[in-house]
Amino acid sequence: MSVPMNVSILKFDAVVVGAGGAGLRSAIQLSEAGLKTAVLSKVFPTRSHTVAAQGGVAASLGNSEEDHWRWHMYDTVKGSDWLGDQDSIEYMCRKAVEVVVDLEHYGMPFDRVDNGKIYQRNFGGHMSNFGEKPVRRACAAADRTGHAMLHAMYQRNVKANTQFFVEWMALDLIRDPEGVVVGVSAMEMETGQIAIFHARAVIFATGGAGRIFASSTNAFINTGDGLGMAARAGIPLEDMEFWQFHPTGVAGAGVLITEGVRGEGGILRNADNEHFMERYAPNAKDLASRDVVSRAMTTEIKEGRGCGPNRDYVLLDITHLDPETIMKRLPGIREISIQFAGVDPIKAPIPVVPTAHYQMGGIPTSYDGRVVALGADGENVVVPGFYAAGECACASVHGANRLGTNSLLDLLVFGKSAGDSAVEDLKVGKAHRELPKDAADRARSRIEAIDQRQGGVSVHEARQAIACAMQDHAGVFRFADLLQKGVTRILEVEKMTQNLEIKDKSLVWNTARVEALETENLIEVAKATMISAEARKESRGAHMRDDAPNTPEFPNGRNDKAWLKHSLWHREGNRVAYKPVRLQPLTVETVALKTRSY
């Protein structure tokens, strides 16, 4: 049985796609302003990926020691390798205190110190006095910050009468002939019914897309649906070449092994049992920064010194540590290793590879959460009716590299500002714009094609092909020749994704169909990443190329003269355009260009 042709139309003031941190935060603004608000999610809200965030959220509260939003701003600009927009960064760092206090009011159980103030801890890259020494800026709720955040904001939304559509998958963005966004099409998984959510404002908060890589710390849900929908609707994707990798993910699984393991004395070894970090970073060794360690690991593997039958991982060795230290100081690590690598790290080393962790790029927005496309003269042009926040968006505060704990902050600040901007925009012109006649056509024809195709490619095969192509050609450390071949390869893989076939044709709970639709989103993100990465001929932040090494003329391989600009990948023609970085903050002086070194 195939999808029914009748399409119901549901009318709301605002529709939020995504019920993770960003979606819930923006929905609070919308509902509390009295707007009729729908939130769609593929899963129950508190199962969104935000739940995995444990480290904390950055805010210069200054509870434990002196701190200032300007120092936070400096760290964020530097972390971004100067690719972050300084107006957005100022906005985020200044708003941090406010959004954390909001969370307190929503009942978030932050850890506290004796005087009742929120406890704060150190986190990599956060410094006091413009990079002088580490500062305690991360606010956390034990090891369940993301979890507590989702629960607090979900409850707040329930109180504010936000309407949740759980296990609904948004399929495509709907724009009218003038390009104004007027809604989304979506499918209810339980019934297979398609509906149109007709709205005056659409906010995307669909999270990241780490599943384009074979090795990722991201949960399976992170398939970049919002990016796929935006790209199909003609909206460019910004800075998609920038992905933060974590050096130590369990090989074959991607699951994160925290930095703490190397902090406690863990050693990386190659197939010759060599402690190879001694060669790459004689002083810091295994404690060198994430990018240095990842790059060393990749070089070892590329030069044939990887371990295992395919020589495709290295080993993280803690067998020399006292088992009691492992159990006490590294709780959970032993279980992760046993569960996902099948080895007890007390007895044998853990196979690890660098693993994709966070997507810096996304749907281009300004700091008010409004989505912006590129005008004819290279200026930002607002896409009316469309807003985005969280990991799917690019404001851009993380630029070429995100600082830990800044993403939870990003989703709070820009979730809130996107909601506020929509509220403001909806004050004028109360009526819904007319839906185009073909509003449901794209979604319907995608589904029909998948349902009716015979002799096509399985979803599993296509996903494997995407993941392998991305891992092989656009991993943590990039090579010019591999990137070039990667572009050809990903365009070949795209043909597979245009030819997906599912065996199960049932209407209700057809997860095969949902996975096929997700795959059509993954490929858009994969193309955007590969093509933007091939095009950017410098190294900057997380984008490291072998043909752009560290030289006196170009420290760290960064070339500001040619490349201090944002990439904008357009789906049509796979064209990459560029726009300038906004170096002017809102009220303070620019953080001047400098070589990034820690």
Place this chain on the structure above:
Amino acid sequence: MERAAFERLRWRCTRRGMLEVDMVLGRFLKAVFWKCSESEQQAFIALADYDDMALWRLISGRDECEDARLTPVVAMLRECKP
């Protein structure tokens, strides 16, 4: 178990907030679920309803399960390795 009910369970097991939980539940569904007794299947379904953090703490042995009816399946999840 009907197809639709199983597919819904599969979705709820493999679209979690945490990758760790996605992987363990997915593995269990594939390799163990159909060999389970009906009461074990029911216990698994009940566990799949736990939130991610709580479930991962049970699977990784950081917490012990207080519900005696679920304990055998928690043990099976702990044993369910690649």
